[in-house]
Amino acid sequence: MVGGLLKQALAAILPGTSLVRLPAAGSSGVALTFDDGPHDRFTPQILDLLDAAGAVASFFVVGSAAKQRPALIREIDARGHQVANHGYRHLNARKVNVDEYVADVARAQELLEDILGHRLERDFRPPYGIITPAAYLALWRKGFRQVYWSVDSLDHSLTDPRAIIDRVDRLTGPGDVVLMHDDYEHTPLALQGVLDRLKQRRLDLRSVSSR
Numbered sequence: 195m196v197g198g199l200l201k202q203a204l205a206a207i208l209p210g211t212s213l214v215r216l217p218a219a220g221s222s223g224v225a226l227t228f229d230d231g232p233h234d235r236f237t238p239q240i241l242d243l244l245d246a247a248g249a250v251a252s253f254f255v256v257g258s259a260a261k262q263r264p265a266l267i268r269e270i271d272a273r274g275h276q277v278a279n280h281g282y283r284h285l286n287a288r289k290v291n292v293d294e295y296v297a298d299v300a301r302a303q304e305l306l307e308d309i310l311g312h313r314l315e316r317d318f319r320p321p322y323g324i325i326t327p328a329a330y331l332a333l334w335r336k337g338f339r340q341v342y343w344s345v346d347s348l349d350h351s352l353t354d355p356r357a358i359i360d361r362v363d364r365l366t367g368p369g370d371v372v373l374m375h376d377d378y379e380h381t382p383l384a385l386q387g388v389l390d391r392l393k394q395r396r397l398d399l400r401s402v403s404s405r
């Protein structure tokens with residue numbers, strides 16, 4: 195992961211400000227997370243597969259996409275999943291100044307809470323998994339927890355559903371946070387197999403914020 199050492203150091207100094215794996219050690223929980231949506235076709239497919247499997251997940255949505263599809267944001271929430279923040283413009287923290295970066299995250303949070311009419315956990319996943327020390331501290335001061343992942347499904351580069359299923363099954367165990375995306379056609383195709391495998395192993399599929 196990019197900047198892993200920096201994040202580890204800041205996470206050690208400021209406990210609870212970022213998450214890579216689920217905190218409850220020893221539980222059977224696994225969090226499936228979907229980034230970069232909502233997508234008109236693939237997000238509803240993913241919701242149907244999750245619901246049929248009795249699984250709950252986290253959706254790290256992009257504000258500009260959410261603004262175009264408020265009904266889909268409300269549907270994710272109404273079906274019991276976590277709507278979470280992936281920034282408004284999907285910025286790279288290294289390419290803009292810290293004020294612009296943090297304002298973009300706050301803008302996405304306001305939009306999502308406006309659409310839903312209720313407060314959300316301040317869970318933010320930095321686009322590309324990239325953060326700077328200044329942005330890390332500024333987000334912490336605004337009460338945001340940064341949510342990373344411990345298993346990358348590689349659905350951004352693997353397009354064969356079987357390869358994604360095998361990879362996630364092989365790498366995922368209790369406490370893992372799995373990165374997937376809801377803007378690729380092959381991810382819903384892989385998801386059924388992922389759900390089958392993880393459920394066979396009696397893993398409890400939950401969101402990052404489930405308690």
Ligand SMILES: [Zn+2]
Pocket residue numbers: 229230280284321322
């Ligand atoms: Zn992203």
